[in-house]
Amino acid sequence: MAYIVFQDIEKYYGENHVLKKTNLAVKKGEFVTLLGASGCGKSTLLRCLAGLEQVSSGKIFLDGKEITYMNPRNRNVGMIFQQYSLFPNLNVYNNISFGLKMKKVKKDIIHERVQNAIKMVDLNGKEKKYPSQLSGGEQQRVALARCIVTRPKVLLLDEPLSAIDAKLRKSLQSRIKEIHKELGMTSIFVTHDQDEAMTMSDTIHLMKDGVIEQSGNPFELYSRPKNSFAASFIGNYNILPTHVFSKLIHREYLGFNNVVIRPELIEISNIDYGKDREYYCFSGKIIGILPQGNIIRYTVNIKEALLDIDVLNNGKELYQLEQQVFLRVKKDFCINL
Amino acid sequence: MENKKKYFIIIIRLLLIGSFILFWEWSARAELYNPLFTSYPSEILKDLVEFYTSGDLVKHTSVTLREAFTGLFYGTIIGVIVGLILGQFEILGKILLPIITAIHGIPQLTLAPVYILWFGLGLTSKIFLAGLMVFFHVFFSTYAGIQNVEPKLIESANLLGAGKVQTLVHVVLPSSMPFILSGIRVGVGSSLVGAIIGEYIGASAGFGWMIAYASSFFNIARVMSCILILLIVGILLNFSLDKIEKYLLRWRAPTNLSMEHKRNI
Structure with missing residues (x-):
């Protein structure tokens, strides 16, 4: 016992x-x-x-x-x-x-x-x-x-x-x-x-x-x-309803109610990543920049939804508001709940 | 800077009192009014000396103070005990509190003749009256103090292994001490009032009796002497209470304004 x-x-x-x-x-x-x-x-x-x-x-x-x-x-x-x-x-x-x-x-x-x-x-x-x-x-x-x-x-x-x-x-x-x-x-x-x-x-x-x-x-x-x-509650996940996520990836995503993605697992760049079978790719405009000490949180509007992305703060201002950026995330990192 | 301000206040205060006494003396001697009704400082001083040398001063002071202090003692003890009991046992408190409040509402002055009938012309009736008046103040403040004890303190004591009595002695009582002391502070004043009212109504000694007796002979200087002595007694009592309070509540933050505020009310 x-x-x-x-x-x-x-x-x-x-x-x-x-x-x-x-x-x-x-x-x-x-x-x-x-x-x-x-x-x-x-x-x-x-x-x-x-x-x-x-x-x-x-x-x-x-x-x-x-x-x-x-x-x-x-x-x-x-x-x-x-x-x-x-x-x-x-x-x-x-x-x-x-x-x-x-x-x-x-x-x-x-x-x-x-x-x-x-x-x-x-x-x-x-x-x-x-x-x-x-x-x-x-x-x-x-x-x-x-x-x-x-x-x-x-x-x-x-x-x-x-x-x-x-x-x-x-x-x-x-x-x-x-x-x-x-x-x-x-x-x-x-x-x-x-x-x-x-x-x-x-x-x-x-x-x-x-x-x-x-x-x-x-x-x-x-x-x-x-x-x-x-x-x-834990980890500030991006929570996307499954039907929204389906629209984002331009095909039917089958599963439970939500797809959740941790903000630090999304990669961000100002150059298009190109197609990769292991990744989901999106693009959108930065609408929010929130410095949180060791990380910077960007909020990106990708038309159907907003995504939070955490990037390690290396002291440089990498992206500006309203800037067009490209995002990608490994398919394995998208958890279906 | 602070010190300068302090001395300034004291000096102005003394000047104010001094000029009042001088004005009183002058206006009475100049007969701006009939000094028979007010007497005046030099007369009062003369009377005080006589009052003292005849031995009456000590006698009457000791009678009144004995009545007041004995009343204060019993009133405080019983007030604290009853306050603790009713504060601890919620239901008992709810049953009895309105009754005690109602009795407290009766002006004690109206009952004084009854107490004299019950306890006679001696000290007992005055002690009873003084004690009763003190009791109400101390009881209500003790009761309020217990209601105000932080519940988490009692829980902590309980978790640390304290039983009911230990919690009462080590936690509840000390935490209510500021309340109890403020009750006693008011009680000190009412114990004197109680004793003197009792003496007005029926006694053969004490300040109350002396004041009533002297005014019936238009001996206003004697009345004023008595009042002066009561004034000094009051100042001394308040001073010692301050010292006691400072000692008993030494754990409190010096910047705790809540109590200062309460005292000023």
Whole structure:
């Protein structure tokens, strides 16, 4: 049996059906991300595991024991919230030691473990500060330390980095990953940010409307989306209805509803590529140029549709607005969903 | 620059008070009105000295302060406890809150004679009145404080292994402390009011009694002496409350304006 098992979880808030027969298994030591838009039930699933919400039906198992109706304080689950939720009247040291004090751990052990945790999250010298005197990133690190000192069976992170600015977020992401590796702590991370999910996870579960749409490692999810929702949520796929795609390639394309193409797999040039059996070729006018740092995204109008194309930014402005360009994409790269 | 501004404000303030006292003294001596009704500073000072040397000052001050503080003590303790209980048990709160609000709506002054009937002319009736007035302030602010505790803090404490009582002591109570303290701050004033009203109605000592007694003899200098002392007591109490609050709420950001704003209301 897996370390954590959600079995047929149903959750209603009044009329609102939030979780629909959700099944999910997490292996010990795994870093799992629940990814989805807000309101998809990902946080609710996490809160059910923590015991902060009661499931309407179904069972939850942790480490071989059923915990569906257990009091949260006995579950030994650590959780970090978006709003940090530090105790404002306690300084950093006392915030971190709170859980151990509640569990009546001996003082010298508390001291040792708190010191370790402070070192781990890089907060040396801030022990005496109150939360109101810390920055958002520091507060979240205190929250992380407060969780890990109690050595929980599973660490739950409910959008912990959403309120933190982009640069700091990156460093906290890697800090969380490092700590996960160091302690081997099973972790479930909730986010709506696909990039964050990609960089952090061993396994991603993509959720929509209370249902897990697709599960897999970041590579699988990125290169083999199961349906157009997965394709649209991860990787900014170009999604073309099949009949539109048929018009583009001037013959009937047989298959499911949509053809999806990743923007970085389309080649762009100002010279006609010529015919090639392995490629689909199009031409059109550039109607949008969006520099995104390391890549530039061109939007090309090919009469029947708009296509996004990502090109590595080599510092040169290759194409101008309204310029006529030629596109081609390998037939294998057009995924039919 | 900041310091200069601070001194400027203090100097202007002192000048304002000084000129008011001088004007009062001058206008009364010049008999612009009948000084019998207002007395004047030098008379008041003379009376204060006499008040003190006769031993009455200490006696009456201690009576009134004892009533007010004992009332403040019980009113605060009971107010916090009842506030915590009703804040913790939602249904109980919903049942009792309208009743307490309704009772609070009765002007306590109208009930003072009844309390004197119940508890006699001694200290008890004044302590009861003062305590009751403090209780309402502290109770309502404690209750509001508990309603305002961030739910995620309670969840965090719970997940970290804290039980109901531990959560109450370590999380709920400290988080509601700003509210409770602002209740006590108002309570300090009403405890004095309660004690003095009680003394007006029936007593043999205390400021209230002294003021009523002195005004019946047109001894306005004595009335003013009493008021002056109450003024000083009030200033001292507020000052010490400030210090206590600063200590108890030292964890709060100094730039937290929400509380400053509240205090100004």
